[in-house]
Amino acid sequence: MTEKKIRVLxxxxxxxxxxxxxxxxxxxxxxxxxxxIYTGLRRTPEEIVTAAIQEDADVIGLSILSxxxxxxxxxxxxxxxxxxxxxxxxxxxxxxxxxxxxxxxxIGIAEVFLPGSSTKDIVRWIQENVSSG
Amino acid sequence: MYDKSLDKSCPLRxxxxxxxxxxxxxLYTPLDLENFDYSKELGIPGEYPFTRGIHPTMYHGRxxxxxxxxxxxxxxxxxxxxxxxxxxxxxxxxxxxxLPTLMGMDSNHPLAKGEIGKCGVAIDSLADMEVLFEGIxxxxxxxxxxxxxxxxxxxxxxxxxAEEQGVSxxxxxxxxxxxxxxxxxxxxxxxxxxxxxxKLIVDTFEFGTNEVPRWNTIxxxxxxxxxxxxxxxxxxxxxxxxxxxxxxxxLNRGLDIDxxxxxxxxxxxxxxxxxxxxxxxxAARRIWAHAMKERFGAKNPRSWLLRFHTQTSxxxxxxxxxxxxxxxxxxxxxxxxxxxxQSLHTNSLDETYALPSEDAVxxxxxxxxxxAHESGVTNSIDPLGGSYFVEKLTCxxxxxxxxxxxxxxxMGGMVKAIELGFPQxxxxxxxxxxxxxxxxxxxxxxxxxxxxxxxxxxSLLEIDESVAKQHLARLEEVKKTRxxxxxxxxxxxxxxxxxxxxxxxxxxxxxxxxxxxxxEIIETLKEVFGEYEEPIDF
Numbered sequence: 001m002t003e004k005k006i007r008v009l010x011x012x013x014x015x016x017x018x019x020x021x022x023x024x025x026x027x028x029x030x031x032x033x034x035x036x037i038y039t040g041l042r043r044t045p046e047e048i049v050t051a052a053i054q055e056d057a058d059v060i061g062l063s064i065l066s067x068x069x070x071x072x073x074x075x076x077x078x079x080x081x082x083x084x085x086x087x088x089x090x091x092x093x094x095x096x097x098x099x100x101x102x103x104x105x106x107i108g109i110a111e112v113f114l115p116g117s118s119t120k121d122i123v124r125w126i127q128e129n130v131s132s133g
Numbered sequence: 134m135y136d137k138s139l140d141k142s143c144p145l146r147x148x149x150x151x152x153x154x155x156x157x158x159x160l161y162t163p164l165d166l167e168n169f170d171y172s173k174e175l176g177i178p179g180e181y182p183f184t185r186g187i188h189p190t191m192y193h194g195r196x197x198x199x200x201x202x203x204x205x206x207x208x209x210x211x212x213x214x215x216x217x218x219x220x221x222x223x224x225x226x227x228x229x230x231x232l233p234t235l236m237g238m239d240s241n242h243p244l245a246k247g248e249i250g251k252c253g254v255a256i257d258s259l260a261d262m263e264v265l266f267e268g269i270x271x272x273x274x275x276x277x278x279x280x281x282x283x284x285x286x287x288x289x290x291x292x293x294x295a296e297e298q299g300v301s302x303x304x305x306x307x308x309x310x311x312x313x314x315x316x317x318x319x320x321x322x323x324x325x326x327x328x329x330x331x332k333l334i335v336d337t338f339e340f341g342t343n344e345v346p347r348w349n350t351i352x353x354x355x356x357x358x359x360x361x362x363x364x365x366x367x368x369x370x371x372x373x374x375x376x377x378x379x380x381x382x383x384l385n386r387g388l389d390i391d392x393x394x395x396x397x398x399x400x401x402x403x404x405x406x407x408x409x410x411x412x413x414x415x416a417a418r419r420i421w422a423h424a425m426k427e428r429f430g431a432k433n434p435r436s437w438l439l440r441f442h443t444q445t446s447x448x449x450x451x452x453x454x455x456x457x458x459x460x461x462x463x464x465x466x467x468x469x470x471x472x473x474x475q476s477l478h479t480n481s482l483d484e485t486y487a488l489p490s491e492d493a494v495x496x497x498x499x500x501x502x503x504x505a506h507e508s509g510v511t512n513s514i515d516p517l518g519g520s521y522f523v524e525k526l527t528c529x530x531x532x533x534x535x536x537x538x539x540x541x542x543x544m545g546g547m548v549k550a551i552e553l554g555f556p557q558x559x560x561x562x563x564x565x566x567x568x569x570x571x572x573x574x575x576x577x578x579x580x581x582x583x584x585x586x587x588x589x590x591x592s593l594l595e596i597d598e599s600v601a602k603q604h605l606a607r608l609e610e611v612k613k614t615r616x617x618x619x620x621x622x623x624x625x626x627x628x629x630x631x632x633x634x635x636x637x638x639x640x641x642x643x644x645x646x647x648x649x650x651x652x653e654i655i656e657t658l659k660e661v662f663g664e665y666e667e668p669i670d671f
Contacts (some may be wrong), residue, residue: 015232015248017321020361023561023671024568040669043319066232069249115452115485116581118572
């Protein structure tokens with residue numbers, strides 16, 4: 001029986017319009033054999049969580065460079081919680097101060113990929129930490 | 134542990150290519166310039182085709198403007214930073230607005246939560262603008278504003294603030310970025326679809342010609358295209374083809390090219406490959422001069438000039454060992470000066486962490502001042518002119534850019550090419566190629582995939598949540614104290630004008646002076662223009 005591919009939702013929360021990283025990562029993940037859904041720009045936490053549920057995502061990757069992660073990430077995590085979702089891993093990347101990372105991990109962000117991370121690191125993390133279905 | 138995968142001398146990787154992947158020869162000789170005609174290809178500075186520079190005296194007559202892009206928190210905080218910068222040697226202002234303003238939203242919009250003052254200064258109404266320029270004489274200082282869909286509105290606010298200072302609109306000087314084509318291609322702050330956006334831009338050309346003659350009505354930009362991942366040739370080609378598109382739309386309106394063209398300006402990136410960038414700037418001047426004189430038949434020599442601002446590349450700066458960024462910026466800034474830029478912004482070393490701290494922006498400014506006053510490079514115009522390498526590279530970049538321009542012409546123009554997703558796809562492909570090259574160590578980034586080392590944390594500018602509170606309080610105050618009936622009337626008149634397709638600038642000015650907010654004006658225009666939805670692709 002063929003194994004179901006891991007499904008990754010790459011999301012851009014908030015008003016930030018920088019999509020170079022999100023697109024490069026989306027393509028790298030697709031090349032690595034994952035199913036990738038990219039939400040496009042300026043999605044609300046509600047839209048992201050709805051998409052993750054509808055798309056049966058195994059991972060949500062949040063890409064943000066605007067500094068609004070402190071407000072938006074907790075919203076995403078609380079919406080997942082409200083919907084009884086506990087089997088989607090959430091990872092993040094972009095411009096996120098290192099000092100904010102401990103708190104983000106506390107609220108359930110599994111890993112934060114800072115500037116300089118390679119697409120290989122992200123692929124490997126998903127392969128090691130995420131199971132499909 | 135000694136990393137044996139790199140030998141001690143870390144040899145350069147073959148093939149020898151620029152950061153864009155363009156192959157460079159080991160040596161250039163006169164043979165590379167066979168049939169090169171000095172008077173046709175180069176000329177002297179200030180004469181067609183301006184390859185060597187747009188003015189006969191260049192920096193002997195006047196140095197480039199040191200114009201640091203800046204803005205954060207409340208209007209008060211940014212006003213303070215502007216005064217600091219002016220006191221320390223910047224010669225022009227450049228406004229960075231926060232994301233809600235860039236997207237035409239007021240700070241009390243639900244999507245503005247968490248974003249207020251973080252990426253730029255929060256501006257919702259004329260009241261904020263008055264604070265932003267408090268104590269800054271707008272008859273003596275020129276200001277560039279990085280703003281796109283709402284550009285006409287921020288311009289109107291600036292004109293209104295100047296009027297309050299007793300400075301009339303024919304005296305003020307500055308630039309609005311106002312370049313929507315590159316938004317769909319790269320920067321992605323779009324609101325309305327392309328056609329109404331182009332219409333509004335041509336409105337600003339028309340208004341500028343008649344009412345604000347010392348103002349650059351557009352900054353046709355390649356910076357964002359480059360930062361999104363394009364090669365240098367793509368940056369050059371897409372920017373100039375955008376320029377051609379704006380000229381065509383303005384001519385279709387019936388505007389006189391020799392009246393609006395002298396106030397078109399450009400904005401390029403200064404990226405890592407020193408000589409590629411210099412060749413790019415020189416090729417840009419030649420291509421534009423040819424286009425304006427030959428393609429469009431402009432008669433006014435000032436219509437043929439490509440005047441540009443440069444910003445050193447943000448995306449080339451690294452989080453690892455941030456002091457390395459000072460060197461990167463210095464080399465990039467030098468390439469812009471050797472390329473003959475009219476205006477320059479140098480990034481700060483903390484680029485990947487936060488908005489510039491006062492210390493970091495001071496170093497960035499000093500970088501320009503040291504180039505200007507200590508390096509000697511301004512002693513002679515276009516000092517690299519005549520280099521076999523630089524002249525050959527300039528010619529090649531011009532040829533390759535013209536190939537792209539012709540392809541886009543064949544597609545039916547830039548608006549059409551954007552609909553087809555062409556420039557966007559080229560950029561995505563180049564960005565992916567580059568990331569793979571870095572991961573394979575075909576492109577070395579010092580401190581990131583070679584010569585790695587831990588570094589001490591640096592002190593950063595922080596925007597705390599009190600900024601949002603303070604700013605929202607002013608917004609509330611404005612809404613309480615303004616004449617609501619007047620605001621309603623002005624917005625209604627604006628909507629009718631938009632439906633009637635007349636020039637919207639006078640109506641926007643009236644709205645702004647009644648203290649209608651940015652969000653209210655944009656929502657009104659959305660009702661007529663609609664909204665743009667980007668096709669999703671990677």
